[in-house]
Amino acid sequence: MKKLKYLILSLAVCLASCEDITELQKDPGAITNPSADLIFSGILLNSYDSPWSLDQRHNQYMTQNEAYYEGQPYGWTTGSYDVTYTSLRNVNQMEQVAEKTGELGAQYKTMAKFFKAYFYARATEMFGDVPLTEAMQGVSDQNFRPEYDSQKEIYVQVLQWLEEANAEMPALIANRATLPGDFIYNGDLSRWQKLINSFRLRTLMSLSKRAGDTPDLNIKQQFAAILADPAKYPLILTNADNFQIVYNTFNTYPLWPSNGVVVKNDKRNTLGATYANIAKNTRDPRLTVVALPAEALANNADTFAKYAGGKTGDLQSTLLDQAGKGLLSMINFDFWEASAAGVPAIQLGAPEVNFLIAEGINRGWATGNAANYYKTGIEESMKFYNIAAADVATFIANNPYPAAQGAALNKILEQKYMAFFENSGKQAYFQYRRTGVPTFDIGQSNANNNQIPVRWAYPTSEYTTNEANVKASIQAQYSGADTQNVEMWLTK
DSSP states (O other), X not given: OHHHHHHHHHHHHHXXXXXXXXXXXXXXXXXXXXXXXXXXXXXXHTSOOOSSSHHHHHTTSEEEOOXXXXXXXXXXXXXXXHHHHHHHHHHHHHHHHHHHTGGGGHHHHXXXXXXXXXXXXXXXXXXXXXXXXXXXXXXXXXXOSOOOBOHHHHHHHHHHHHHHHHHHHHHHHHTTOOOTTOSSXXXXXXXXXXXXXXXXXXXXXXXXXXXXXXXXXXXHHHHHHHHHOTTTSOOOOSGGGOEEEOOOSSSOOTTSOTTSOOOSOOTTEEEBHHHHHHHHHHTOTTXXXXXXXXXXXXXXXXXXXXXXXXXXXXXXHHHHHHHHTTOSOBBOHHHHTSSTTOSOEEEEOHHHHXXXXXXXXXXXXXXXOHHHHHHHHHHHXXXXXXXXXXXXXXXXXXXXXXXXXXXXXXHHHHXXXXXXXXXXXXXXXXXXXXXXXXXXXXXXXXXXXXXXXSSOBOOTTHHHHSHHHHHHHHHHHHTXXXXXXXXXXXXX
C-alpha cells in the first residue's frame, strides 16, 4: 500500500513538473495574440523603400565606384516574394483580428483593403501574374500551392479595393476613428484617404499601355472621375501630406554612420550622369543642394559646369578613376546628414501626384490645366530641398510647359524623374520601363547582354513549392520563358 502511495505521489509530481516545464518553455516576450494596432505597425515597417539602395542606383541617380561593392550592372534575374507575402499575411491577420472587435476595428479593415492593394500591386509590377485569390488560403484551407491570377485580374481587384477603401473613409473620419500604431500619419485618417486615392492614380497611370485596349478596366474613366470630384477623392497635392518615413535618433537615416562621425568625402558614391545631365541642361537648383561640385571642375565660372555625374554603364574601375581625379560630384553630406534624422524618405509624394495629373490631362484622360500641375509638381519638389522662391520661379520660366503634346509629355516625365531622386523605391525605373523617359545609360558594365531588364523572374522557391502553378503561369504569359527580359502584360 505504501508503495502505491509513493507511486501515485511520484506520478503527481512528475505531471506537475512536466506542466511547469511546458510553461517555462514558453517565450515570455512572445506576443501570441497581437492586437490590430501592433500588426498595423509591423505592416508599416515593411511598406517603405530606403534611399541610397541598389534600386536607386538602377534608377541611375548615383554610381557605386568601388569594386568591393555591387555596382549598377542590371544583373538581376530572380526576385523574392518574402517581404510582399509576409506583409500580406500580416494584413490578413490584422483584418481577422479587427473583424472580431466589430465597429471598433472598422478602420483597420479599411486599411487592410488599402494595403492588400498596395502589396499586390508591388508584386505584380515586378513579376507579372502572381497568386492573389488563393494566396492566403494556406492555413485556413490547407492550400499551400495557390494558383496564379492574371495581371489583369489582379489590377481589377486592386482598383476595386482602393475604391472601397476610399468609400469607407468618410464615415470613419466623421466618427473620429483613431488609428493606434500609425507612425506615418499619427492616426489622421483624412491623410490616409489622400494616400489611397493618390496611390490609385499611380496605379491607373502604370496601366497607360492598356488604357486603349482594356475597356473593362475603365482606366481613363476612373482617372477622370477622381479628378472631377476632389471632395470625394482627395489627393496628396502638397508636401504636408506626403507618404514618407521620418527618421530619428533611434531609426537613423540610412547614410548615418553607427559612430555618428560623418565623413564628408566618399568618392565611392558619386552622382549619376542621367540625373546630373538633365539638371545641368535645365539649370536645376536642386543639383546644388543634393551634390557637391566635382573637385577638378570647381573653378568653372558657370555654377552648373562645376557638376558632373558618372555613366551608369561605365566600368566601376573607370568610375573610380574619374572620381579619384575629381571629375565626379559626390553627395552633399551637409544636406543629407545634417543630423541622424537625415531627411524624410518619400514613398509617394505631392510632386509625383501633380505630375501624374499633368500626364493624365496631357494624354486626354481628363480635362484640366496640365501646365499648372506641371508647375506645382516642380514647386513642391523644390520646396522639399528648401530652394528659394525666386530660384524656383526662374527655373520654371526657363523650363516652361511646351505647347506641343509630345514635348510636353516628355517634359512632365523628365521632371517627375528629377523629383524621384533617392525616393519612391523603383518608381523611376518603372517610369523608364513604361515610357522610355529619360534615356538610361547602357554600357560595358551591363551584365544583361546590353539590356535593361523589364521584370524579375519568379523566386526559385516557387519551383520547389508551387511548381505546377508557376509553370502554368509562365507558359500563359511568356511562352514558358521565365527571364528578366520578357515583357509582361502591363508593359507590352
